[in-house]
Amino acid sequence: MSIQRRAVLIAGPTASGKSALALARAEAGQGLIVNADAMQVYDTLRVVTARPGIEDEALAEHRLYGIVPAGHRFSTGQWLNAVAEILAAVDPGREVIFVGGTGLYFDALTKGFADVPAISAAVTLGVQEEIEKLDQAGRMAMLTAEDPETAARIGVADPQRVIRALAVKRATGKKLSEFQGAEQPALLADWQIERIVLAPERDILRGRITRRFAAMFENGAVEEVEALLAKKLDPSLPAMKAIGVPEISGWLEGMLSREDAIRLATIATHQYAKRQGTWFRNRMGDWPRLGLEGRPLVGPSP
Incomplete structure (x- = not known):
C-alpha cells in the first residue's frame, strides 16, 4: 500500500x-x-x-x-x-x-x-521604456499584436506582466503562451x-518590518553588504537588488545617512510586503488565512 x-x-x-x-x-x-x-x-x-x-x-x-x-x-x-x-x-x-x-x-x-529561458536585463529594460509612454489600452494593444493568447489570458494590462510577455517574445522569438503550453x-x-x-493585520506587520530592519542594520547586515560589494558583481544580479543592499551601499559610499538608509530600506520592504499581499489575494484567495506565526487572525487580513 x-x-x-x-x-x-x-x-x-x-x-x-x-x-x-x-x-x-x-x-x-x-x-x-x-x-x-x-x-x-x-x-x-x-x-x-x-x-x-x-x-x-x-x-x-x-x-x-x-x-x-x-x-x-x-x-x-x-x-x-x-x-x-x-x-x-x-x-x-x-x-x-x-x-x-x-x-x-x-x-x-x-x-x-x-520553463522560460532567462531574459537579459537589457531586453527587459528596453521593453519597459517602450511601454512607459502607453496607457493601459496601449499596452494591451501592443501585447495583443505580439502575443494575443497571453493578452487574452491576463485580461488586464498590468505593466509587469506585459513587460514579461513582450521581453520573452523579443528575446526568444517565441510567445510566452507557447512556453506555457508546454509547462512541466x-x-x-x-x-x-x-x-x-499568513496575513497579519497591516499595522502590526508594518511595525514588525520597521523594527526588523533597524535590528538587521545592527546585527550583521552592514558586514554582509560590505562582503557583497567586495565581490564587484554585476549590479543587475538579483542579490545586488535585494532590499537593503542598495540602501546600505549608499550609506557605505557616503551618499546616504544611516537614518536615510534605514528609512528607505524600510519603505522598500513595506512596498514589497504590499505587493506580496496583492499576489496572495489574487492567486491564493482560497488558501486559509492565519495571523502572525500561524496564530488565529485577530482582525481583518490586509
Missing part, C-alpha cells in the same frame, strides 16, 4: 513569521523545511534576506537556503528542478514544509511551470497538501 505523501505550504509577506511557524511544524513532526523564497537561495546575505539563523537550522533540517553564489542567477525552473531532486530522495513518510514569500514558487509546485506538471499533484497564508 503506497503512502500518501504530505506537504505543508506556508506563504506570506516578509516579517509575518513564516520561518517560525515552519520550524514549529518541523520540530513537532520531524519535518523537512524547504525554502520557497527567491532571495534566500543566495549566499552572503543571511541577515539581509532574513534567512533562518544557524541556531534554527540546527533544530530541523533546512534545504535550499544560501546554496547559490551571489554572483549567479537562479531561475524558478532551477529551483523547481532542485526541489524535484529533494522530493525524490526524501522518505515518503516524512512531511515536507515549503516556506517563503515567492508566490511563483508555490504556483510552480501546485499548478505546473513553464505540478510536482505536488498527487500529494496531500495543507495550504497556509
Whole structure:
C-alpha cells in the first residue's frame, strides 16, 4: 500500500513569521523545511534576506537556503528542478514544509511551470521604456499584436506582466503562451497538501518590518553588504537588488545617512510586503488565512 505523501505550504509577506511557524511544524513532526523564497537561495546575505539563523537550522533540517553564489542567477525552473531532486530522495513518510514569500514558487509546485529561458536585463529594460509612454489600452494593444493568447489570458494590462510577455517574445522569438503550453506538471499533484497564508493585520506587520530592519542594520547586515560589494558583481544580479543592499551601499559610499538608509530600506520592504499581499489575494484567495506565526487572525487580513 503506497503512502500518501504530505506537504505543508506556508506563504506570506516578509516579517509575518513564516520561518517560525515552519520550524514549529518541523520540530513537532520531524519535518523537512524547504525554502520557497527567491532571495534566500543566495549566499552572503543571511541577515539581509532574513534567512533562518544557524541556531534554527540546527533544530530541523533546512534545504535550499544560501546554496547559490551571489554572483549567479537562479531561475524558478532551477529551483523547481532542485526541489524535484529533494522530493525524490526524501522518505515518503516524512512531511515536507515549503516556506517563503515567492508566490511563483508555490504556483510552480501546485499548478505546473513553464520553463522560460532567462531574459537579459537589457531586453527587459528596453521593453519597459517602450511601454512607459502607453496607457493601459496601449499596452494591451501592443501585447495583443505580439502575443494575443497571453493578452487574452491576463485580461488586464498590468505593466509587469506585459513587460514579461513582450521581453520573452523579443528575446526568444517565441510567445510566452507557447512556453506555457508546454509547462512541466505540478510536482505536488498527487500529494496531500495543507495550504497556509499568513496575513497579519497591516499595522502590526508594518511595525514588525520597521523594527526588523533597524535590528538587521545592527546585527550583521552592514558586514554582509560590505562582503557583497567586495565581490564587484554585476549590479543587475538579483542579490545586488535585494532590499537593503542598495540602501546600505549608499550609506557605505557616503551618499546616504544611516537614518536615510534605514528609512528607505524600510519603505522598500513595506512596498514589497504590499505587493506580496496583492499576489496572495489574487492567486491564493482560497488558501486559509492565519495571523502572525500561524496564530488565529485577530482582525481583518490586509
